[in-house]
Amino acid sequence: MQVPAVFMDLPLEDQAQELRVYFKSLGAEISEEKSPRGIEDDLHKIIGVCDACFKEGNETEIETILNDIVSIMVLIPIERAENLILAFCEKLTKAPGQKLGVVCLKALWLLFQSLDEKSPMRYHVYYHLVQISRNVDQVKAVYGGVDQLKAQFAPCPPSNEQMQKLYRLLHEVLLSCKQSEQAAAVMVALLGTYTAESASAPREDAQRCILAALADPNTFLLDPLLALKPVRFLEGELIHDLLLVFVQEKLPAYLQFYKNHKEFVEHILGLNHEQNIKKMRLLTFMQLAETNPEMSFDTIQSELQIEENEVESFIIDVLKTKLVRARMDQAGHKVLVSSTMHRTFGRAQWTQLRDLLAAWKTNLSAVQEGMKTVAAAQIELAAKTK
Structure with a gap:
């Protein structure tokens, strides 16, 4: 096994030569001599064969070598290092296997953090980081949400087209890693990048966004998509039309839509009919709970079209989602609802919220006045006892 030398204190040209010697020892097609054209040509040739170390040595050794390359690359003026950075990223995204992928993820993350926060190359490095994270199922290591992503690039915002490309990749990666909620948030962010003038163009993105939201068993608040x-x-x-059914209709409306457009739902969109029914039952129950704080088992059975022996297990499934807060009265064969998430939040819901806040304010004022009265009485009593 080749043991790489530690030469970080050497001049850049000598560091590059040491790397040349190392890769030559691995059988890479590279000269041991320095390039007469300077450090950039040296580094270009080194990056061209850097994947030779993937076949030799352990992960620690490979990480050391890749970090050595990063340490040289970040010292080259960014306007002359762009092609080198892109070539390095391309090499690392092709690393085979989980262990090598994690090593390459670390090396690219070091490069990302080492670049000036105003460098436009950070976008390109990050894009490749996301690609590698998919290969090693480590997307959480590089992505912490839409807000964090925007803040990360705030000093040097990528172009609108670049962000759209990144959002599409993130959506794909998050779905493959079963991060459906995060994927939905990314797709909403993607659609938010289109202006009124360009909004008619991204039909595929809009359709993908709707489809992802409908297919996700944990996404119930669909109104914002509209x-x-x-x-x-x-x-x-x-x-x-199908989105509208999931936003504002009950189970019978979905069943009618499915009856009329079975081919569209199952084969064109690829949605699971039974999964759709399950979601529509939950959404229907939420809508009923908004106006019915007390519901009998018979009502639930009729509205949701389930068998009598399925009612209790369905209610348990509803409570697990935490969309509805309720108590099941098994003896009385009914459900007592204390609160529920609204499927839509329009004028009526804003009015309700305003009324609740007004009542809360009135109650606080009453409590405050009561406390003043009690305090005054205590002061008066203390004065009399002196």
Whole structure:
């Protein structure tokens, strides 16, 4: 096994030569001599063969070598290092296997953190980081949410087209890693990048966004999608009609839609009909709970079209989602609802919230006045006892 030398205190040219010697010892097609054209040409040739170390040595050795390359690369002026950075990223995204992938993820993360926060190359490094994270199922290590992503690039925001490309990749990666909720948030962010003038163009993105939200068994608040400009351009199409069913209708409306458009639902969209029914039952129950603080088992059985022996298990499933807070009265064969998440949040819900806040304010004022009265009485009593 080759043991790489530690030469970080050497001049850049000598460091590059040591790397040349190391890769030559691994059988890579590279000269041991320095390039007469300077450090950038040296590094270009080194990066061209850096994947030779993937076949030799352990992960610690490989990580050391890759970090050595990063340490040289970040000292080259960024305007002359762009092609080197891109070539290095491409090499590392092709590393085979889980262990090597993790090593390459660490090396690229070091490069990302070492670049000036105003460098436009940080975007390209991060894009490749996301690609590697998919290969090693480590997306959580590089992505912490849309807000964090935006803050990360705030000093040097990528172009709109670059962000759209990154959002599409993140959506794909998050779905493959079973991070469906995060994937949905990314897709909403993607659609939010389109202006009124360009909103008619991203039909595929809008359709993908709707489909991902409908297919995700943990996504129930679908109303915000209707406000997105690209989604609005789909009005009148079947996929938009289906979204409206999930946003505001009950189970019978979905069953009728499915009866009329079975081919569209199952084969064109690829949705699971039984999964759709399960979600629509939960959404229907939420809608009933908004206006019925007390529901009998018979009502639930009828509205949700389930068998009598399925009612209790269904209610337990509802409570697990935490969309509804309720108590099951098994002896009385009923459910007592204390609160529920609204499927839609329009004018009526804002009015209700305003009324609740007004009542809360009034109650606080009453408590405050009561406390003043008690305090005054205590002061008066203390004065009399002196």
